[in-house]
Each structure stands twice: as structure tokens, then as C-alpha cells.
Amino acid sequence: MSKRNRILIIIAAILLTGAGVLGFLKIRTLKTPSRDALEAIPTSAFCVISTNDVHGTWEKLNQGNLVWDALNETDWASSVSHSSSAIDSLLAADPEIASFFEDRECWLSLHFTGSVGFDYLLAASFPSSGDMQDFAEFINNKSASQAKINATTWKGNSIYKIIPPGNSEFFIGMRDGVVLVSANEELLKTGMDQMEKGQTLKKDKGFMAVHQTAGEKAAANVYINYSKLLVGLKRISNDNFHDRLESLSNFAQWTELDLSLRPNAVLLNGYTSSPDSAKNFLGVLKGQQPQLIEVASVLPAATITFASFGISNFQLYNQRYDAYLEHEGLAEERRDKLAQLKKNYGFDPDEQVANWLGNEIAMAKVPSIDGGLTTIALLSSANTAETKLTLRGLEIKSDTVVAESTIDSSGFLIRKLPVPGMLPATFGEMFHDLYDAYYTIIQQYVVVAPDENSLRAFIASNINGTTLAHNRAYADFATNISLEASLTLYAAPGHSEGTLRANASAGFAEDLKIHSGLLHRFDGAVLQYSTGGNDLYYTNIFIRHNPTTKKDIATLWETQLDTTFSGKPVMVMDHRTNGLDIFIQDDANKIYLISSTGTIIWKKQLKEKIIGEVKQVDVLKNGKWQLCFNTASAIHIIDRGANYFPPFPVALPAPATNQLTIIDYDNNRDYRLLIACSDKKVYNYGINGKRIEGWKVPATTDDVIVPVQRVVVGDKDYVIIADRSGKIYVTDRQGNARLSLKEKLNAPVSQVVVEQGKDLSHTRIVSADSFGNVSRLSLTDDLERMHFMDFENAPGFDYRDIDGDGNREFIFLDDHRLMLFNQDKAPVMSYTFNAAPDPVPQLFYFDAKDVRIGVRCPSTSELHLINNGGADAEGFPVTGTTPFSIGKLNGDGGLTLVCGNNRRYLCAYSLR
Numbered sequence: 001m002s003k004r005n006r007i008l009i010i011i012a013a014i015l016l017t018g019a020g021v022l023g024f025l026k027i028r029t030l031k032t033p034s035r036d037a038l039e040a041i042p043t044s045a046f047c048v049i050s051t052n053d054v055h056g057t058w059e060k061l062n063q064g065n066l067v068w069d070a071l072n073e074t075d076w077a078s079s080v081s082h083s084s085s086a087i088d089s090l091l092a093a094d095p096e097i098a099s100f101f102e103d104r105e106c107w108l109s110l111h112f113t114g115s116v117g118f119d120y121l122l123a124a125s126f127p128s129s130g131d132m133q134d135f136a137e138f139i140n141n142k143s144a145s146q147a148k149i150n151a152t153t154w155k156g157n158s159i160y161k162i163i164p165p166g167n168s169e170f171f172i173g174m175r176d177g178v179v180l181v182s183a184n185e186e187l188l189k190t191g192m193d194q195m196e197k198g199q200t201l202k203k204d205k206g207f208m209a210v211h212q213t214a215g216e217k218a219a220a221n222v223y224i225n226y227s228k229l230l231v232g233l234k235r236i237s238n239d240n241f242h243d244r245l246e247s248l249s250n251f252a253q254w255t256e257l258d259l260s261l262r263p264n265a266v267l268l269n270g271y272t273s274s275p276d277s278a279k280n281f282l283g284v285l286k287g288q289q290p291q292l293i294e295v296a297s298v299l300p301a302a303t304i305t306f307a308s309f310g311i312s313n314f315q316l317y318n319q320r321y322d323a324y325l326e327h328e329g330l331a332e333e334r335r336d337k338l339a340q341l342k343k344n345y346g347f348d349p350d351e352q353v354a355n356w357l358g359n360e361i362a363m364a365k366v367p368s369i370d371g372g373l374t375t376i377a378l379l380s381s382a383n384t385a386e387t388k389l390t391l392r393g394l395e396i397k398s399d400t401v402v403a404e405s406t407i408d409s410s411g412f413l414i415r416k417l418p419v420p421g422m423l424p425a426t427f428g429e430m431f432h433d434l435y436d437a438y439y440t441i442i443q444q445y446v447v448v449a450p451d452e453n454s455l456r457a458f459i460a461s462n463i464n465g466t467t468l469a470h471n472r473a474y475a476d477f478a479t480n481i482s483l484e485a486s487l488t489l490y491a492a493p494g495h496s497e498g499t500l501r502a503n504a505s506a507g508f509a510e511d512l513k514i515h516s517g518l519l520h521r522f523d524g525a526v527l528q529y530s531t532g533g534n535d536l537y538y539t540n541i542f543i544r545h546n547p548t549t550k551k552d553i554a555t556l557w558e559t560q561l562d563t564t565f566s567g568k569p570v571m572v573m574d575h576r577t578n579g580l581d582i583f584i585q586d587d588a589n590k591i592y593l594i595s596s597t598g599t600i601i602w603k604k605q606l607k608e609k610i611i612g613e614v615k616q617v618d619v620l621k622n623g624k625w626q627l628c629f630n631t632a633s634a635i636h637i638i639d640r641g642a643n644y645f646p647p648f649p650v651a652l653p654a655p656a657t658n659q660l661t662i663i664d665y666d667n668n669r670d671y672r673l674l675i676a677c678s679d680k681k682v683y684n685y686g687i688n689g690k691r692i693e694g695w696k697v698p699a700t701t702d703d704v705i706v707p708v709q710r711v712v713v714g715d716k717d718y719v720i721i722a723d724r725s726g727k728i729y730v731t732d733r734q735g736n737a738r739l740s741l742k743e744k745l746n747a748p749v750s751q752v753v754v755e756q757g758k759d760l761s762h763t764r765i766v767s768a769d770s771f772g773n774v775s776r777l778s779l780t781d782d783l784e785r786m787h788f789m790d791f792e793n794a795p796g797f798d799y800r801d802i803d804g805d806g807n808r809e810f811i812f813l814d815d816h817r818l819m820l821f822n823q824d825k826a827p828v829m830s831y832t833f834n835a836a837p838d839p840v841p842q843l844f845y846f847d848a849k850d851v852r853i854g855v856r857c858p859s860t861s862e863l864h865l866i867n868n869g870g871a872d873a874e875g876f877p878v879t880g881t882t883p884f885s886i887g888k889l890n891g892d893g894g895l896t897l898v899c900g901n902n903r904r905y906l907c908a909y910s911l912r
Contacts (some may be wrong), residue, residue, distance in 0.1 A: 048225075121191050160172045209273040226251050253272075267480070303493070306490070478524075491523040492524060610629050610845065611632065628662060680699055713756070726747040803848075840883065896911060
């Protein structure tokens with residue numbers, strides 16, 4: 001029993017699958033029962049389910065519901081289905097007996113038993129003693145067929161032990177016109193015994209209050225006992241999480257939910273009983289009017305979970321919360337904390353919170369830049385000007401000096417909360433992570449986070465528009481959420497696996513690992529409560545399965561630069577961590593080195609724009625890497641401390657026309673830096689900043705705008721220089737002409753690809769002109785010209801092997817399509833964009849057979865990552881405005897994409 005009973009409680013499996021469990025028997029309620037079957041349901045149940053249409057509900061669930069279909073991958077759910085089929089087959093053998101149970105109410109209860117498992121009890125009533133006797137004869141007769149049946153008597157009542165072929169045993173008992181079914185004989189006896197003593201759920205006021213609201217036309221009615229549910233949640237969570245679960249036992253009494261099944265969703269709605277606001281936490285909201293839920297408009301798109309409280313009367317909320325804590329024995333502790341805060345800081349929530357607090361209080365968990373979770377509080381403000389004055393006034397009263405930090409030109413300020421512990425003392429231990437915290441104001445919300453960096457990331461997501469409300473999956477899912485509520489609990493299952501594992505017991509954590517893909521099939525789960533005019537709270541739950549929804553790629557962090565930037569962020573090695581840092585230059589020519597967590601390590605002003613990308617060299621040959629690049633006037637080498645390595649920067653004799661090439665001929669870090677200048681000469685510098693003696697300084701006919709390249713064929717080096725006119729120069733290490741090629745590439749030459757071969761005839765220089773015509777010139781001077789198709793505008797071009805078969809593909813990117821052709825000039829892949837792409841394809845080698853092409857669409861701020869099958873990678877496109885880099889940023893094996901967004905923000909996306 002233990003293996004099948006762990007996996008699904010945390011995602012409300014009982015609510016999702018309860019009706020399916022009813023398939024254990026094709027029994028329906030009886031028109032004139034001799035005894036109500038509800039009286040047989042043990043009061044220890046944490047979930048009770050009733051239905052008037054077992055067969056119909058089971059058919060919808062088992063044959064057309066994607067939620068149940070997905071859950072069937074787990075041991076628990078598949079066991080339910082298997083056992084259901086076995087009992088169904090047993091009863092289907094006798095149509096007359098099966099007809100006894102048509103249009104009859106059946107009750108199913110679920111109970112935690114033993115140390116890890118749970119069991120069920122199903123009960124239904126017979127219309128007469130004669131029908132019950134016929135059923136007993138039917139059971140006895142089955143002993144001669146496929147099922148083995150042993151009959152016993154307990155306290156004068158019959159109990160049958162049934163062992164179907166190949167299935168686990170179960171028991172059927174009969175008492176006072178009620179038939180009971182369970183796989184646990186002791187649980188079955190408890191139900192029979194309870195009928196004799198009369199201590200049934202019908203005497204539970206909380207249960208009966210919601211029972212009276214149950215919809216008669218629902219597929220099933222599901223009842224949840226909060227105090228008993230706590231037992232199971234503790235079993236699947238670790239000891240550290242148990243204290244946080246304690247409040248659930250007094251959260252409310254019972255909830256009744258009418259079950260509705262959709263092909264890809266489960267919807268439950270009904271009422272929750274919480275008659276005593278001093279005993280049940282939900283009762284704290286009594287007297288509050290449901291409020292508009294707006295927090296998704298500012299929460300980051302990658303939010304994992306949030307809780308939103310609708311508060312229309314803060315003083316009343318505060319009074320009821322105090323009464324609840326009084327019942328829990330915690331009120332005096334809170335009063336002491338508030339008294340101390342008033343003495344030390346002059347803080348009183350009835351004075352310094354009530355005067356500005358709006359109608360929504362929320363707490364959210366969002367990803368932190370270090371890969372963990374950050375707690376964020378959001379307090380809506382009725383008057384942000386009054387809010388600022390009140391919080392500043394507290395600073396004066398408490399003599400607190402709080403530094404002000406301007407975030408950007410939009411005017412966001414970060415300040416430290418002036419009163420330590422004011423949030424947990426006011427609103428409860430749910431906010432205990434924010435004892436010392438910082439705040440800013442965004443829209444109508446006071447946003448509170450444990451540190452400044454978390455607030456900066458939060459602000460960045462709002463400026464960039466990457467909020468939960470703009471998240472595609474959430475926006476679609478949210479159409480099923482009530483716009484107003486007293487309490488809303490939302491979770492994104494696909495983002496919650498790490499959180500669940502961190503709080504799970506060892507066994508449940510292992511089950512989560514086994515079934516990790518299951519969570520990603522659900523795009524959302526929401527639970528809402530709304531107050532009314534009595535002690536019942538309208539309740540709804542919605543859980544949706546959507547395997548076609550694209551995976552949402554979460555932003556790890558967003559860092560603001562001093563001004564806009566449009567270049568490509570480059571990942572560079574950090575010799576201290578074996579991870580990667582990011583190098584970027586903004587549009588004001590300032591360069592930045594940024595850590596893998598988004599912290600700006602240093603920034604340095606340059607006079608010019610960098611040409612091409614930054615490279616790295618190990619000048620001292622000690623494993624410590626320096627940054628090497630060129631501008632138009634100089635070559636630069638800078639160490640990790642932002643210091644120039646002497647004698648750099650080294651001035652060039654004329655403005656550079658291309659990106660320098662770093663060559664390490666013998667792999668001994670005696671680097672050569674080759675660069676072309678506007679005087680149509682190619683210069684060669686050593687790592688000491690001096691020109692290499694003996695270098696012949698090749699002269700070209702036209703400017704060289706593509707990097708110099710080097711290829712080794714046999715045991716000889718070939719340095720290849722291509723000018724804009726298509727003329728190719730091939731030299732040795734000293735700059736002496738090694739080959740004299742008469743053929744030329746198609747002009748103008750803006751890029752070349754060198755294909756190394758086994759000999760000179762198979763080593764080729766490949767380029768495409770502005771019409772997309774390809775020229776391929778071998779080092780034996782054999783020229784091949786190729787035309788693939790007519791392009792309206794100059795296409796981007798590359799020539800790589802993207803499928804690992806040893807043959808390169810011709811890659812073209814025009815103003816609306818990405819196209820690949822093989823060596824026979826036949827098309828092998830095409831991808832059409834909805835917006836014009838930047839005609840510069842980027843190639844990323846995930847492995848030899850998995851090469852993906854990165855494309856940027858500037859007008860829509862979308863970044864695509866297209867695989868060799870012609871489809872966007874899962875989760876793409878993502879938001880971005882610059883070319884991008886992909887690498888193992890944190891050195892942990894996980895891939896991260898780094899790009900620019902909203903012109904001045906550097907963003908990191910996790911591609912795990």
C-alpha cells in the first residue's frame with residue numbers, strides 16, 4: 001500500500017481522482033434505502049465523495065479526461081484504475097444485481113492508515129432486506145467462478161473476503177441494509193461499528209452545513225476535512241515543514257465541492273464551513289468583502305506561487321486575527337511584539353498601516369538570482385503619497401537613517417523598512433522571511449523583499465513587461481479564476497518541483513523525481529475562497545492539464561546598465577569559479593563585467609566601440625584569463641580587475657577594419673594578434689604589445705572586414721586573408737605568400753567560412769554575396785559558384801554541419817525565412833517568421849548532432865532558437881532585443897541564455 005499512496009496529495013490528487021475511485025463498484029444510490037449509507041462513513045475520513053452517477057462519472061474520467069490520463073502514469077492512480085476494472089468485471093457478470101445500484105447515491109471515504117498509506121471505504125444502501133439477501137447470494141455464487149471468496153461473520157454481520165485473479169484482495173460487508181467495500185478489513189469494521197453506536201458524520205455540524213449546499217446535478221460531491229488532511233500532508237513533507245502545516249488543522253472545518261469534468265481540466269466549486277472566526281483561520285476574513293485580484297499585474301512572469309488576501313476593513317481583520325491567535329495561544333506573544341515596536345519605533349498598525357492600506361495583501365515566492373526562492377510581500381496602497389509620508393515618518397520617529405537608491409529614470413526608489421519585524425508582527429508569520437527588508441512602490445503596491453537585489457530584479461521585470469499577467473500560460477489559465485475573492489492561492493506546478501522537493505519527505509521526494517515530467521503538464525492550479533453573508537465561504541478549485549502549452553523559460557535575473565546597449569553579451573571564463581561571467585559594452589562605449597548572478601563586478605569607460613567580440617588570453621600562462629579585443633584605434637588587454645595589462649592599450653598605425661584574430665600556433669600561449677587596418681595592411685602583434693619581427697605585413701587590394709583565419713593542412717599553417725573584392729591571400733606564419741590564388745569570391749565579401757579538408761583540394765573558403773550566390777574556392781584554386789534561389793534582400797549566410805552527418809549545410813536567413821540546403825542544393829529545412837528577423841544567424845552547438853540556430857526579430861523583441869528539425873526549442877521565442885549567448889553560466893551543467901531586453905537590461909534565462 002505504501003508505494004501507491006504518496007505521490008499525489010500535494011497536487012490535490014484526492015480532489016482530482018476521488019470520483020475515479022468510485023469505479024471500485026458499479027453501485028448507485030437506492031430509491032428507498034433502509035439506512036442512510038452516510039452513517040457508515042467513519043468520522044476519521046479526510047476526504048468523502050458522493051455521487052448519483054458512478055458509471056457516468058467513471059466513464060468521463062477514465063475515457064476522456066487528460067488530467068486523469070496523466071495521473072495514471074503514477075503507481076497510485078494506475079493501481080486505482082486496475083482495481084476498479086477488477087471489481088467492475090465482478091459485478092458486471094450479473095446485470096440484475098448491477099441494476100440494484102442504478103440511480104443510487106454512493107459514498108466513498110478516504111482515510112490515512114498505518115504510518116504511510118491510506119485506504120478507502122465505499123458504502124451504498126439497499127432498498128430492502130430482500131435485495132440485500134439477493135446480493136449476498138450473488139457474492140456467494142461468485143466463489144465458484146473467477147474470484148476466490150471467503151465468508152466470515154463479525155458481530156452478527158457478514159463480511160466477504162474477495163480475491164480477484166491477479167488483483168489485491170478487498171472486503172465486502174453488510175449491515176442494516178448498507179453494503180460496505182474496502183481493501184482494509186479493520187476500516188470496514190469501523191464503519192459497521194459506527195452505525196451501531198450512532199456517532200456519524202450526520203452529527204458533525206460543519207459537515208452537515210456544507211452537505212446541504214451540495215449540487216444534485218454534479219458529477220460527484222467532494223468533501224474535505226481540513227483537520228484530518230493535515231495528517232497526510234505531514235507524511236509527505238519533511239520535519240522542517242511540519243510547523244508551517246499546523247495552521248491547516250484549524251484553517252476551516254469542511255469544504256464541499258461539486259465536481260465538473262472537462263476534457264483537459266477538473267473544476268470544483270462549493271462552500272467551506274468556518275462558523276467560528278476565533279477557532280478557524282478562514283473565519284478571520286468574516287465581514288470582509290471579496291476584492292479585485294490585481295497582483296498578477298506586477299508579479300514576475302516566473303512566479304511560482306502567490307497568496308492574495310482581499311481586505312476591505314483592516315481594523316476588523318486585525319481584531320479577528322487577534323481573536324484567532326488568542327484561541328491558538330499565540331495572541332500574547334504578538335501583542336508583546338507590537339507593544340515593543342510601538343515603544344521602540346512608535347509603530348502601531350492601526351495608525352501607520354490602516355491609514356494607507358488598500359484592499360489586497362499578497363505574499364509570493366519567486367526565483368532568486370542564486371537559484372533558490374525569494375519571498376515577496378505586496379501591500380496595495382489606497383494612497384501612495386500617504387504611504388510614503390507614513391513610512392518616512394516612521395524613519396524620523398525611530399531615528400533610522402535609510403539610504404535612498406535611484407533605480408532608473410522612471411523614478412523607482414529602494415528604501416529599507418524603518419521598523420524591523422513590522423510585517424510579521426502585523427500580518428503573521430507567513431511574512432517571517434521579511435523581518436529586515438527593503439521596499440519600493442510599483443503601481444499601487446508597496447513591494448517588500450529581503451534584499452535590494454531582489455527588488456531590483458522585481459522592478460526590472462515590470463519595466464520589461466515580463467510580469468505574470470503577460471505570461472502566456474498564466475493569462476490563458478487566469479480566464480478560469482474569479483476576478484474577486486477573499487483569499488486566492490495560486491501555484492504554477494511546472495515551476496514548483498524544486499520547492500516541493502525541498503519540503504518533501506525522502507520517499508515523496510523520490511516519487512517527485514520519478515514523475516518530474518508530470519508537473520510540467522499542468523499549467524496552473526488555483527484555490528479561492530470568498531466571504532458571503534453567513535458562515536459559509538464560496539470555494540472553487542481549478543486545475544488544468546495542457547501538454548501543448550510551451551514551457552515557460554524563467555528569467556534568472558535582470559541587471560540594469562547605465563544606458564542602452566545593442567551588442568551581444570559575451571560569456572567569458574572566470575578562473576576562480578570555473579563558471580562564466582558576462583562581458584558587454586553599452587551604447588555609450590562603457591564596458592561591464594557581470595557575474596553569473598547578475599552582479600556588476602566592474603565597469604570601465606572606453607572611447608570607442610569594440611569591433612567584433614571580446615576574446616580571452618592567458619598572458620602570464622598561469623590559468624588566469626584576460627580580456628582581449630580591439631577598437632578602431634587600439635588593441636586592448638584587460639584583466640579581471642579592470643586593469644590594463646601593460647603596455648596595452650596599443651595604438652594601431654591606422655584605423656582597424658576588422659576584428660583581431662588570436663592565433664596560438666603551438667598551443668603554448670605564445671599568442672599572435674592579427675589585425676587589418678584601413679591602410680590595407682595586415683599587422684601582427686605579440687602578447688607583449690610589440691609587432692612581430694620578421695612579419696612581412698601583407699598588403700591587400702581592398703579593405704579586409706572579415707577576421708583573418710588560420711587552417712592547418714598536413715603539417716603546414718595557412719593564414720587566410722579575404723578582402724572585400726573577393727581576393728584571397730594565403731600566407732605562412734611570417735606573412736610570406738604560401739599560395740597564389742587567381743580566382744576570387746563573389747564581391748562584396750562581408751563574411752567567409754573556412755572548411756578544413758584532408759588536403760588542399762578539400763580545404764575551401766566559402767562565402768555568399770548580397771544576392772545569396774555562394775562561391776566556394778579551394779586552396780588549389782578551384783572555384784565553384786552556386787545559386788540556390790532568388791532573394792529579395794541580402795540574406796545572412798553560414799555554412800556548417802548542423803546534424804552531425806559530416807556534411808555541411810548552406811544556411812540562409814532572409815527577411816522572413818530561415819532556409820537550409822544540403823550539398824545537392826536540395827532544401828532540408830525551412831522556418832518562417834511572423835516578423836522580419838535580423839539576417840545574422842547564430843549557431844549554438846549543444847552537441848555534434850544538436851546544433852541550433854539563434855535568430856532575433858527586432859520588431860517583436862523575440863529571440864528564437866530553432867533546432868535542425870525546423871522547430872523552435874521548447875519555451876521559445878523568449879523576450880529579447882539583442883543578439884544572445886548560451887552557455888553553462890554557473891558551471892553546474894545547466895544552460896543559460898543571456899541577452900538584452902528593453903534596451904538597458906541584461907537578462908539571463910535558464911534553459912534547464
